[in-house]
Amino acid sequence: MTNATAVIGAGSFGTSLAIQLARRGSTTLLWGRNADKLAAMQEARENAQYLPGCHFPVKLAATADLPGAVDAADDLLIATPSHALRATLEQLKPMLREGQGLIAACKGLEPNTGKLVHEVIEDVYGSSRPFGVLSGPTFAKELGIGLPTAVTIASADEAYAENFARLLHGDGFRAYWSEDLVGVEIGGAAKNVMAIGVGIADGLSLGANTRAALITRGLAEIMRLAIAMGGKAETLMGLAGMGDLVLTCTDNQSRNRRMGLLLAQNRSVDEAIAEIQQVVEGVKAAPEVLRLAQRYEVDMPITAAVHGVLIGRLSAVEAVNLLATRPARAEVVAD
Numbered sequence: 001m002t003n004a005t006a007v008i009g010a011g012s013f014g015t016s017l018a019i020q021l022a023r024r025g026s027t028t029l030l031w032g033r034n035a036d037k038l039a040a041m042q043e044a045r046e047n048a049q050y051l052p053g054c055h056f057p058v059k060l061a062a063t064a065d066l067p068g069a070v071d072a073a074d075d076l077l078i079a080t081p082s083h084a085l086r087a088t089l090e091q092l093k094p095m096l097r098e099g100q101g102l103i104a105a106c107k108g109l110e111p112n113t114g115k116l117v118h119e120v121i122e123d124v125y126g127s128s129r130p131f132g133v134l135s136g137p138t139f140a141k142e143l144g145i146g147l148p149t150a151v152t153i154a155s156a157d158e159a160y161a162e163n164f165a166r167l168l169h170g171d172g173f174r175a176y177w178s179e180d181l182v183g184v185e186i187g188g189a190a191k192n193v194m195a196i197g198v199g200i201a202d203g204l205s206l207g208a209n210t211r212a213a214l215i216t217r218g219l220a221e222i223m224r225l226a227i228a229m230g231g232k233a234e235t236l237m238g239l240a241g242m243g244d245l246v247l248t249c250t251d252n253q254s255r256n257r258r259m260g261l262l263l264a265q266n267r268s269v270d271e272a273i274a275e276i277q278q279v280v281e282g283v284k285a286a287p288e289v290l291r292l293a294q295r296y297e298v299d300m301p302i303t304a305a306v307h308g309v310l311i312g313r314l315s316a317v318e319a320v321n322l323l324a325t326r327p328a329r330a331e332v333v334a335d
């Protein structure tokens with residue numbers, strides 16, 4: 001299949017996805033907002049700031065020319081942080097041609113509105129073009145160096161999801177497709193909050209039992225929310241649910257987990273962000289996940305405790321005590 005793709009957002013994930021597309025034979029243009037950084041990437045054939053050690057295949061070019069990249073592309077892959085999604089879509093809008101579709105790889109919710117990624121896309125583009133989301137357990141570095149990785153691509157237009165999955169699939173990369181936008185997106189956004197929680201618990205040396213309990217009960221509350229919003233339970237048992245939750249909660253490549261580890265050392269959120277130096281989506285997602293939980297009348301005690309720590313209402317130890325002293329109850333995963 002011949003294809004040209006513009007990857008919008010040249011951070012760690014955009015760069016790794018661009019490398020995979022180019023590896024699979026797509027002509028790939030990687031665009032970022034900082035022209036100097038893009039010129040340096042094109043010269044060095046790697047993204048030394050965000051993804052050092054991952055060499056660019058010959059079919060990948062880094063560019064600061066956004067209209068040129070969009071014009072050359074059949075499809076777009078958006079890999080900015082979630083908080084920049086709406087502005088990015090607005091910026092792209094006048095450049096898009098009829099029929100060009102897009103896949104967004106952002107894992108989060110819109111700040112202040114709690115909108116899902118596909119809802120923001122619909123707000124800006126209506127139903128004028130095919131779109132979808134990509135999620136799953138995918139640390140950028142592992143994808144960048146070519147270790148085996150699997151993702152889910154979801155779209156209401158399943159054929160579009162399948163076509164995009166086929167562009168990425170191969171060379172150790174497995175891309176599945178799905179129609180469940182809500183399940184895939186809630187899985188991707190809410191697991192970041194859980195990873196902060198597990199990081200806090202591990203930072204306080206609460207042990208492997210606590211880690212497993214938090215992941216399992218975390219999945220239960222994510223699943224309750226996704227189902228209440230119209231997502232499918234089976235999606236949350238898949239790559240974009242359990243898969244990404246386990247990955248992010250258990251490995252220090254996760255920026256969200258590292259945020260939790262630092263909070264457990266009584267570092268402030270701002271200090272932790274300054275140390276991590278990359279996007280930590282769970283910080284902005286926590287209040288939005290809670291807002292959705294309230295709207296859909298879903299109990300999310302772990303998310304609420306993590307949010308309490310992030311806004312300084314609870315210390316890490318107080319958050320743990322709050323969860324540990326909840327009343328006994330029957331084990332229910334998804335009502």
Ligand SMILES: NC(=O)C1=CN([C@@H]2O[C@H](COP(=O)(O)OP(=O)(O)OC[C@H]3O[C@@H](n4cnc5c(N)ncnc54)[C@H](OP(=O)(O)O)[C@@H]3O)[C@@H](O)[C@H]2O)C=CC1
Nearest residue numbers: 010011012013034079080081082084106107139140278279
């Ligand atoms: N990294 C990973 O392993 C994975 C990340 N994701 C998701 O991918 C998305 C992107 O994250 P990731 O690549 O990791 O982030 P990084 O922190 O690695 O990079 C962020 C990128 O976004 C750009 N950026 C930051 N703020 C804005 C803004 N306001 N407007 C436009 N561009 C902006 C930065 O540009 P500049 O350098 O100029 O500041 C940089 O290129 C997130 O939603 C994340 O959850 C999903 C799966 C895996």
Ligand SMILES: O=C(CO)COP(=O)(O)O
Nearest residue numbers: 136137138139254255256
């Ligand atoms: O989403 C990710 C892996 O699938 C990356 O997680 P972090 O954003 O916590 O680093």
